[in-house]
Amino acid sequence: MLGTAGGKLVKAVALTAGIALSVMPGRSVLADNLTDAFIGAYNTSGLLEQNRALLRAADEDVAIALSALRPIxxxxxxxxxxxxxxxxxxxxxxxxxxxxxxxxxxxxxxxDGGASILGKQSAQETVLATRQALIDIEQQVLFRATTAYLSVLLQEETVQIRQNNVNLSGEELRATQDRFEVGEVTRTDVALSEAQLASSQADLADARGDLSTAQAEYVNAVGKQPGRTAGQPRLPKLPGSLAEAISLAQRNHPAILSAQHQVRALDLTVQQQRAGLGxxxxxxxxxxxxxxxxxxxxxxxxxxxxxxxxPIYAGGRLAANVRRAMAQRDASRANLLNVQKDITQGVTDAYVRFETATASLRASVERVRASQVAFDGIREEATLGARTTLDVLTAQQDLLDAQLAEVASRTERSLAAYQLLQAQGLLTAERLGLAVQIYDPTLYYNLVKKAPAQISKQSRDLDRVLKALRRE
Missing domain, CATH: 2.20.200 (Outer membrane efflux proteins (OEP))
Structure with a gap:
C-alpha cells in the first residue's frame, strides 16, 4: 500500500461483478471467476508497472522543458x-x-522565439500520449487474463467430458463382454470396445496435459494458481450493430488517442525547431x-x-533538425491513419467472431441434444440385437464430438465478446468496476509539472511517493 502521498496515486472503485459458484471436486472451496482473474492480473502485472514508470519518466520531461524558462x-x-x-x-x-x-x-x-515554451507544450502532449498507451497496455493485460481464465475453464470442461467418455467406454466394454459370454456378439465386438476405451484414456491424458499448460499460462497472466473455476462469465454489454461499435472505437480507443497526441507533440516540435533558427x-x-x-x-x-x-551558420545542423522533425511528424500522421484502420479492422473481426460464435453455439446445443437422443436410442436397440457394437461406438463418438464442440463454442463466444470490448477500448479496470486501486497518473504529474527544486516541500513529497512505489 502507498503511504500518505503515495496513496493518492490510486482510487478505490467498487466491485460490481458477483462471484458465481460451481461444483468440481478436488479444488479449493472458493471459486475463481473472471473478475478474480482481472483483479489478479491488474495487481501483479510487471508490464503495467513498467509502463507506469515510463509514464513518470515522460512526466519528468515536462519539468525538464519548463526548467529552460527559469534562471540557472x-x-x-x-x-x-x-x-x-x-x-x-x-x-x-x-x-x-x-x-x-x-x-x-x-x-x-x-x-528564444518561443522555442522553450513550444518544447514544454510538446512534452505535455507526449505525456498525454503515454497515458493513453498505458491504458492500451492495461487492456492487453486484462484480455490476456480473459484468455487464460477461459482456457483453464475450457480445458477443465474438456477433461470432465473426456473422463465421462472413459467411464462410458468402460461400461460399454463390460456390456460387450457380457454379451460375448452369452454368444450375442463376437470377439471382434469386444476388440472394438477395448480399442474405444484405450482411445478414450489416451484422449483424457492429452486433455489433462492441456489443462496443466493452461494453468501455467494462468499463473503467468494472473499471478496465482487458479482455484475452482466459477464457470462461464456473464457476457458484457455489447453494441447493437457493427457501425455503432466502430464509431465508439474511433472516438474512444486509447491507441487512436495516443497516436493523435503524438501527432500534436511532433507538430509542436517542428515549430520549436523552426524557432531555433531565430x-x-x-x-x-x-x-x-x-x-x-x-x-x-x-x-x-x-x-x-x-x-x-x-545563428548564421552551424554546419547545416539547424536546418537538418527542422527537416528531421518534419519527417517524424509526417511519420506520426501516417501512423495515425494506420492505427485508425487497424482499430476498425479489429472491431470488425471481433464483431464477426462474436456473431459466428453465437450461431455456432446455437447449432452445437442442438447437435448435443440430437446426438444424445441418437446415442440413447442406438444403445437401447443394441441391447435388443437391432444394432451392432460398431453402431453404438460410432454414436458415442458423435455425442462426444458434439459435447466438445458445444464447450468450445461457448468459450469462443465469451472470448469474442471480451475481444470486442477490447477492440472498442472499453476493457479497463475502471470501466469494468474492478475492486482494485486504480492507478491515478495525474498525481505524479501534478507534483512534477512545476519542476520543484530539490529542497522544496513538493520534492520531499515526490521522494515519499517514489519510496512507496518501490515498496509495492
Missing part, C-alpha cells in the same frame, strides 16, 4: 592564467597574472571574489550582461 544559478570556482605581451616604443613588456574566482553565476533566458537573448550575471596568486590582493566584483545571439 551555479556556484562557480574558476582558475585563470592570462598572458599578455605589449610594446611601447622600444620597450617590450609581458604580464602573466594568475587569478582565482569564487562566486555565483546566473543565466536567464529572455527570448535569435535568442539571455541575461548573464556573476558576483564573487577574485584573488591574485601573485600577491594577497583580492577584489569583490560583480558583472551583468545582456547577450544577443543569432
Amino acid at each position: 544559478i551555479n556556484w562557480t570556482v574558476r582558475v585563470s592564467q592570462d598572458y599578455a605581451k605589449s610594446r611601447a616604443g622600444t620597450v617590450v613588456s609581458s604580464v602573466e597574472p594568475s587569478r582565482f574566482f569564487s562566486g555565483l553565476t546566473l543565466s536567464q533566458l529572455v527570448y 535569435p535568442n537573448v539571455s541575461l548573464n550575471a556573476d558576483a564573487g571574489i577574485t584573488e591574485s596568486y601573485d600577491n594577497d590582493d583580492y577584489t569583490n566584483d560583480a558583472s551583468i550582461s545582456l547577450n544577443f545571439n543569432q
